[in-house]
Amino acid sequence: MSRRKKPEQGELFELPPKKDGALAYLPEDAHDLGSLAKAIHACEGCSIHENATQPVFGDGAADSRMVLVGEQPGDKEDLAGKPFVGPAGRLLDKTLEAAGIDRGTVYITNVVKHFKWTPRGKRRLHSKPSPYEIRACQPWLEAELSAIKPKVLVLMGSTAAQAVLGSGFRVTKSRGEPHISPFSEHTFATLHPAALLRIQLDYAREAAEKEFIEDFKKIAAYL
Numbered sequence: 001m002s003r004r005k006k007p008e009q010g011e012l013f014e015l016p017p018k019k020d021g022a023l024a025y026l027p028e029d030a031h032d033l034g035s036l037a038k039a040i041h042a043c044e045g046c047s048i049h050e051n052a053t054q055p056v057f058g059d060g061a062a063d064s065r066m067v068l069v070g071e072q073p074g075d076k077e078d079l080a081g082k083p084f085v086g087p088a089g090r091l092l093d094k095t096l097e098a099a100g101i102d103r104g105t106v107y108i109t110n111v112v113k114h115f116k117w118t119p120r121g122k123r124r125l126h127s128k129p130s131p132y133e134i135r136a137c138q139p140w141l142e143a144e145l146s147a148i149k150p151k152v153l154v155l156m157g158s159t160a161a162q163a164v165l166g167s168g169f170r171v172t173k174s175r176g177e178p179h180i181s182p183f184s185e186h187t188f189a190t191l192h193p194a195a196l197l198r199i200q201l202d203y204a205r206e207a208a209e210k211e212f213i214e215d216f217k218k219i220a221a222y223l
């Protein structure tokens, strides 16, 4: 299997050709979730895997009617090997429950499957994936969505929304409204739960959490 050369400085924003990146690591014959989850452990489609503990594949059943997509695993997810198990995941759980959506019936994943971070003392700080890395990883997300064929797809935050709906998409302008994508009957974008956690003022954060719940209540009506 050919290995992609690590991009040099300045090459970072040059996007990999569509046939490149993760595509070389997808199983040739079987594209069920089990085969994909196994195959991703060999993925070196971009350089993020070099500093990550493990890939974090999606979590949930193949017959889920709703798929939620975030940006990339965080520190806790990298260690656990599961998406949304840290602070953002706890807020997401609370939100789904308040919106009447059973988390156990939802498939949750990320656009980028390895944790990209920079050291700050003993901490590993989230580092935003580049357009190059997002494009390189996208075949995994597309394969997951093709295997599940969800009725409702929810893109949380601009990385997920722009990966599926195009780089000009603005979440703040079109959150909670139905959009068209090749992956589901109904596609929505909303904020990323980590963005709510970063709001310092309690009253502003609580108001943002209420709006986030309202987005999911509206979306749940399409299930």
Ligand code: URA
Pocket (backbone or CB within 6 Å): 070, 071, 072, 073, 074, 077, 082, 083, 084, 085, 086, 088, 089, 110, 194
């Ligand atoms: N943020 C994400 O986008 N995904 C996770 O899995 C955790 C935090």
